[in-house]
Amino acid sequence: MEINYKNTSINYSTKGSGNPLVLLHGFLESLEIWENFQDNLSEKRQVVCIDLPGHGRSGCIDKVHTMKDMALSVKAVLDELNIKKAFLAGHSMGGYVNLEFQNIFPIIPTGLALINSTPKADSKKRRLNRDKATRIVAKNKRAFVNMAISNLLTPENNKKYKPQVDELKNRALNFPKEGIIAALQGMKIRADHSRLLAGLKYPKYLMAGEKDPILNYEEVKRISTATGSEFRSYPDGHLAFIENKKGLMDFMHFID
Template identity: 60%
Template sequence: MHIDYLSTQIHYNEKGRGNPLVLLHGFLESKEIWKDFAAELSAKRQVISIDLPGHGESGNFAETHTMRDMAKAVKAVLEKLKVQEASFVGHSMGGYVSLEFQNIFPTICKSLVLVNSTPQADSEERKANRDRAAALVLKNKKAFVSMAISNLLTPENNKVFKSQIEVLKNRTLQFSTEGIYAAILGMKIRTDNTGHFAKFNRQKIIVAGENDPILDYNTIKNIASRSKSEFKSLPDGHLSFLENKNALLEILKFID
C-alpha cells in the first residue's frame, strides 16, 4: 500500500483493527524488519509499519530528509488511514522520527517507545562521523552499507545472525544512494529532544542493548531515569528487533 506524497510515494503496511500502533524502522532498514512483529501484534490491534522517505519502497523528495520531514510523511499516512491517536515504536532513526512527530502533533501520540534510540542530538564527534558516512555512501554505496550494518552488532552476533544480516544488507542495497544520503544529513542536524521527551507525561519506554556498539548503554539508562521512562534492558547490540526478537516482542505487547 502507498500514498502519493509530495513528488514521490510513501509505502506502508497495515493490519488489524483498533488501538493503532505505528512501527518505524531505523536507518538502512525498512518496514520489513517489523513483519513478524506485526503478524503477532495485529491479532489484538491495528499495526501500521511505514517505509520512511528514501528507505524501503518509499522515494525521495529532498536532498536532506530531516526528522521533521519524515514525521510529516508519517502523518500523511495516518491521515489516509483516518488515525487520530496512536502509540509509536521507533527503532534508532525511527525513534528520532517518533520524537519529532510528538513535537509537531502532540495530541496524536499516546505512547512513545524508543528502541536502541536516544532523544539526544548528535555530538560533534558523531556529526563528523556522519560527514564521513555521507562521503562514503556517495563514493561506494555497497561498501558503506556492508560496513555500517555490520557495525551495529557485536562480532559474535554478526556470525550468529549472518544469514539475516545478509538479507538486510541486500535489501538495503536496493535503496537509492540519494535516499541514504538524505537520511544521513537529516540525522546530523536533528534537534535535541531530551527536555521535550522528559515532559511527555504519557506512557514512555526506552529499550537499550547492553552491548550496543552505537549507543552507550549507561548514558541511555541515565536518560531513562531522568525522563522518568520505563527502562527495558536487553543483552545484545543495536538491532534488538533481530538479536533479541522475542524479548522485544513481549515488551511491545504491553504498550497501551
C-alpha cells in the first residue's frame, strides 16, 4: 500500500487490528526486515511497517532527508490509517526517526524501543565518515552497499547468516543513490535526543548487541541507565532482527 506524500509515494504495510505497533527499519533497510515479525505479532495487534523516504519502495522527498522529514512521513501514514496512539520501535536509523517522532508528536506514542540505536547525535568523526560515505555512494553505490552492510556483523555472523545478508544487500542495491545520500546527510545533522529520552514517562527500551561493530555496547548501557530506560542485551551484532531474531520477537510479544 502507499500514500502520496510531498509529491512522491510512501510505501507501507499494515496487518492485524487494535493496540498499534509501528516498526521502523534502519539505513539501507526496508519494511521487509519486519515481515516475519508482522506476521507473528499481528495475531494480537495491528502492526504497521513503513518504508522510510528513499528506502524500499518509497520515493525521495528532498536532497537531504532529515529525521524530521522521515518522522513526518510516518505521521502521514498513521493519519491515513487513522491511528491516534501507537508504540514505536525503530532499528538503528529507525530509532533516530522514532525519537524525532516522539519530539514532534508527544501525545501519540504509548512507548518506544530503540533497537541497535542511540539517542546521541553523531560525533565529529562520525559526521566526517558520513561525508566520506556520501562520496563513495556517488561513485560506486554497489561497493558502498556491500561494504556498509557487511560491516554491521562480525565476520562469523556474515558467514552464518549469508543468505539473509545477501538478501539485505540485494534489496538495498535497488534503492536510488539519491535516497541513500539523503539519509546519510540527514543522519549527520540529527539532534541529540538524550534529554528528550530521559524525560519520557511511558515505557522506553534500549537494546544493544554485545558485538555490535557500529555502536559501543557499554555506552548504550550507560545511556540506558542515565535516561531511565530499560536495557535489553543481545549477544551478537548490529542486526538484531537477523542475528537475535527470537529474542527480539519475544520482546515484541512482551510489550503487547
